[in-house]
Amino acid sequence: MDKKRSMVTVTNITKTYNKGVVKAVNNVSFSVAKGELFGLIGPDGAGKSSLFRILTTLLLPDSGTATVAGYDVVTDYRQIRSSVGYMPGRFSLYPDLSIEENLHFFATVFNTTVKENYHLIEDIYVQIEPFKKRRAGKLSGGMKQKLALCCALIHKPTVLFLDEPTTGVDPVSRKEFWEMLKRLKQQGITIVVSTPYMDEATLCDRIALIQQGRILSIDTPQGIVAAYPGQLYAVKARDMPRVSQVLTTYTPPFINYLFGEYIHVDSQGMGDRNPTELLRGILTQAGLDGIEVTPITPTIEDCFIKLLTT
Numbered sequence: 001m002d003k004k005r006s007m008v009t010v011t012n013i014t015k016t017y018n019k020g021v022v023k024a025v026n027n028v029s030f031s032v033a034k035g036e037l038f039g040l041i042g043p044d045g046a047g048k049s050s051l052f053r054i055l056t057t058l059l060l061p062d063s064g065t066a067t068v069a070g071y072d073v074v075t076d077y078r079q080i081r082s083s084v085g086y087m088p089g090r091f092s093l094y095p096d097l098s099i100e101e102n103l104h105f106f107a108t109v110f111n112t113t114v115k116e117n118y119h120l121i122e123d124i125y126v127q128i129e130p131f132k133k134r135r136a137g138k139l140s141g142g143m144k145q146k147l148a149l150c151c152a153l154i155h156k157p158t159v160l161f162l163d164e165p166t167t168g169v170d171p172v173s174r175k176e177f178w179e180m181l182k183r184l185k186q187q188g189i190t191i192v193v194s195t196p197y198m199d200e201a202t203l204c205d206r207i208a209l210i211q212q213g214r215i216l217s218i219d220t221p222q223g224i225v226a227a228y229p230g231q232l233y234a235v236k237a238r239d240m241p242r243v244s245q246v247l248t249t250y251t252p253p254f255i256n257y258l259f260g261e262y263i264h265v266d267s268q269g270m271g272d273r274n275p276t277e278l279l280r281g282i283l284t285q286a287g288l289d290g291i292e293v294t295p296i297t298p299t300i301e302d303c304f305i306k307l308l309t310t
């Protein structure tokens, strides 16, 4: 990637806790281009929040370097704090202040006014404005999320860091939220967002799959899916627990896991044999009926599981 256009550059960042016992971020490197919507995708404890806190200058890394908007996260923390917007995991709103008061408070802290940058938040703010006198502590998850986003945007940041913004938010608000992010991106704001929801990964321009502080893969969602080695099958039969048992106890065992109403089975270890025929044969021989075996395109979650098992 063109370094000049890079708005976030992370180089070999490591962060440990408890005197090195917990490796929260382990030699992580990536960069995010201007105007890109970049996702950090990983389960709880993967190290996403620690990375965000380092990039927003709230935590010092043990080693490695990082720049945001061209500023060093250790030496230029003042410039970074004024040029980034940060929405922490637990929305940092003042529960006793109203919607309106929270917004004015954040604008004042950043030496600006709500009026000056209203155009940036208008789309989002109009949705919560009817309740502007309501205290933040009394808002629903979706409304808190919208207010927190307005507060993170009110000083016109060039880079926006959103740490699990959709966790605990209803599905409709989650969808609306991603549409808002698309619009912000169109205004040239660079966005780094983390989520444990794999389905949200496909809404990013590029994603990093992260687990136990390590990046397993970085690419476009389509690139990650295209790089899936082998073929995946969706398998179903009348007795699903038995399907899993048969596939797991086969020699060599097949990678298989429940995925919605199907069991996904990886073709690894099937050699030259036709996987559909092989799977049908094994399951029929085990006395199962109602067997369905269909080759499928993996989801990001399948790719994540595959990366974890190889």
Ligand SMILES: Nc1ncnc2c1ncn2[C@@H]1O[C@H](COP(=O)(O)OP(=O)(O)OP(=O)(O)O)[C@@H](O)[C@H]1O
Residues within 6 Å of the ligand: 017, 018, 022, 023, 024, 042, 043, 044, 045, 046, 047, 048, 049, 050, 051, 089, 164
């Ligand atoms: N202050 C701390 N002291 C000790 N261990 C910590 C501290 N903060 C985080 N950890 C540990 O570091 C690892 C990474 O945590 P981190 O919060 O960065 O991950 P995360 O992906 O954001 O997950 P979550 O969504 O649960 O916060 C976890 O094992 C966590 O328990």
